[in-house]
Amino acid sequence: MISSDRMAAVDENAAALGVPRKQLMESSGNAVARAVRDHADPGASVAVVAGRGNNGGDAFVAARFLDDYDVTVHLLGRPESISTDIARENWAALDEAEYDARVVTDSKSLELGSPDVVVDAMLGTGVTGALREPEATAAERMNALDAPVVAVDVPSGVDADTGEAEGVAVDADHVVTFHDEKPGLASLDAEVTVADIGIPRAAELFTGPGDLRSLSRESESHKGDHGEVLVVGGGPYSGAPALAAQASLRAGADLVRVACPDSVAREVQAYSENLIVRPFDGDHLRPENVDSLVELAGDHDVTVFGPGLGGDDETLEAVAEFLAEYGGTAVVDADALQVVPEVDTEATLVCTPHQGELRKMGGETADDWQDRAELVESFAAELGHVLLVKGAYDVVSDGEETRVNRTGNPGMTVGGTGDVLAGATGALACVLSPLHAAAVGAYANGRAGDDAVAENGYGLLATDLVDRLPAALRREE
Numbered sequence: 001m002i003s004s005d006r007m008a009a010v011d012e013n014a015a016a017l018g019v020p021r022k023q024l025m026e027s028s029g030n031a032v033a034r035a036v037r038d039h040a041d042p043g044a045s046v047a048v049v050a051g052r053g054n055n056g057g058d059a060f061v062a063a064r065f066l067d068d069y070d071v072t073v074h075l076l077g078r079p080e081s082i083s084t085d086i087a088r089e090n091w092a093a094l095d096e097a098e099y100d101a102r103v104v105t106d107s108k109s110l111e112l113g114s115p116d117v118v119v120d121a122m123l124g125t126g127v128t129g130a131l132r133e134p135e136a137t138a139a140e141r142m143n144a145l146d147a148p149v150v151a152v153d154v155p156s157g158v159d160a161d162t163g164e165a166e167g168v169a170v171d172a173d174h175v176v177t178f179h180d181e182k183p184g185l186a187s188l189d190a191e192v193t194v195a196d197i198g199i200p201r202a203a204e205l206f207t208g209p210g211d212l213r214s215l216s217r218e219s220e221s222h223k224g225d226h227g228e229v230l231v232v233g234g235g236p237y238s239g240a241p242a243l244a245a246q247a248s249l250r251a252g253a254d255l256v257r258v259a260c261p262d263s264v265a266r267e268v269q270a271y272s273e274n275l276i277v278r279p280f281d282g283d284h285l286r287p288e289n290v291d292s293l294v295e296l297a298g299d300h301d302v303t304v305f306g307p308g309l310g311g312d313d314e315t316l317e318a319v320a321e322f323l324a325e326y327g328g329t330a331v332v333d334a335d336a337l338q339v340v341p342e343v344d345t346e347a348t349l350v351c352t353p354h355q356g357e358l359r360k361m362g363g364e365t366a367d368d369w370q371d372r373a374e375l376v377e378s379f380a381a382e383l384g385h386v387l388l389v390k391g392a393y394d395v396v397s398d399g400e401e402t403r404v405n406r407t408g409n410p411g412m413t414v415g416g417t418g419d420v421l422a423g424a425t426g427a428l429a430c431v432l433s434p435l436h437a438a439a440v441g442a443y444a445n446g447r448a449g450d451d452a453v454a455e456n457g458y459g460l461l462a463t464d465l466v467d468r469l470p471a472a473l474r475r476e477e
């Protein structure tokens with residue numbers, strides 16, 4: 001099963017891997033033609049009703065694969081209003097080659113005749129709201145015909161994620177959907193075929209630019225909409241929580257507070273005027289600090305727990321108590337990680353160990369990234385939490401779904417890059433699912449590192465990553 005949003009992300013990742021959408025469209029159209037062949041023999045008449053998006057584009061391609069049939073393509077709208085270059089190019093190819101391709105600007109002039117098969121390519125995943133005209137009337141006309149209706153990707157008017165229609169929708173006999181099943185198709189009274197259109201598995205497994213799609217913002221946004229993060233860290237170190245907090249801000253959180261021991265509060269604040277520091281008593285985290293921290297954490301969307309806390313016995317005891325009491329979402333890093341396997345918690349955790357820390361948690365690792373991905377997936381399932389295991393190939397898994405990140409470089413072995421990753425992931429977890437936040441965090445952190453090394457060579461500082469996070473999270477359109 002794949003949602004429309006994820007499908008769009010995977011599609012963009014495929015293009016970044018060198019398999020552009022026009023190539024996928026060629027495969028989609030071919031698959032649609034094969035489905036038509038299941039319903040009628042060569043020579044039969046086929047009416048294709050196409051819209052102005054890529055759903056229509058798929059059907060323009062299908063027409064070329066049905067040269068031995070009597071095909072008529074009806075384009076609803078003017079060719080100039082076709083919304084994508086690739087659909088327009090495929091329309092032009094039909095026009096140039098003198099296919100029977102007609103422009104229908106008004107549903108009254110739609111002459112379908114009595115075809116043997118109808119192809120519904122008006123709208124696919126790009127539908128918003130109820131079908132407008134001329135699509136609505138065209139849907140009714142198609143439904144009234146006796147001929148079987150083959151729908152391209154999803155019956156027009158139906159929401160691929162929910163299976164619901166806001167108004168009239170095409171009543172398809174057969175749906176040819178692409179790449180993977182869509183959640184909304186199962187409830188329909190239609191035969192559903194999933195066509196492999198040549199999207200590489202890597203487009204789903206490896207993080208890519210398409211994964212940044214989900215970060216687009218509404219123009220009407222308010223302070224707090226993009227998340228409030230609490231970083232709990234510091235004690236033996238003061239730089240780590242400051243780095244994590246600055247990374248959270250650079251990854252888009254609206255408000256970030258740092259809870260740290262009194263002893264380092266001034267140092268943490270001195271790193272940046274952008275930080276809000278909330279000190280607690282003492283020079284390291286202790287069990288007596290926990291109740292007030294849990295309360296403070298409750299006012300935030302996500303807690304980033306661990307940067308610079310150190311591994312003092314009292315601190316680890318306090319971490320365990322915090323996790324046992326806390327019910328929100330937390331990113332857990334550094335020394336705090338070793339406590340996670342023993343703790344019974346309601347919290348949603350994203351754990352960010354490097355391979356040494358993973359072993360300390362009781363997890364296994366392997367040199368080969370594919371083996372490691374399997375081990376991480378089963379350990380995540382055992383823990384019941386999301387794992388982001390850092391390495392040359394970072395592995396992210398919630399125990400069911402696993403993603404691998406390939407951005408980053410050997411310059412990132414410098415201290416502090418893990419704090420940046422934890423902070424960025426915390427900010428992203430305010431607006432994305434934990435698995436997706438971890439995947440995008442790893443992708444952006446590595447990309448920031450790649451940009452820094454491309455500009456200056458090795459010898460990068462963790463602060464170089466912080467400054468480059470916004471560009472690393474920006475989607476090029």
Ligand SMILES: NC(=O)C1=CN([C@@H]2O[C@H](COP(=O)(O)OP(=O)(O)OC[C@H]3O[C@@H](n4cnc5c(N)ncnc54)[C@H](O)[C@@H]3O)[C@@H](O)[C@H]2O)[C@H](O)CC1
Nearest residue numbers: 024025053054055083123124125126127128130131132153
């Ligand atoms: N990897 C893939 O999934 C591939 C999918 N392909 C096909 O592309 C469509 C999705 O294409 P897209 O251009 O994004 O959207 P549509 O064609 O579904 O529709 C856009 C078009 O429709 C207009 N519109 C929107 N809502 C309405 C409405 N309620 N009434 C009337 N018109 C509406 C909008 O203005 C646009 O003009 C996917 O389903 C697949 O079929 C690729 O071909 C291959 C890769």
Ligand SMILES: [K+]
Nearest residue numbers: 123152154156
């Ligand atoms: K359709």
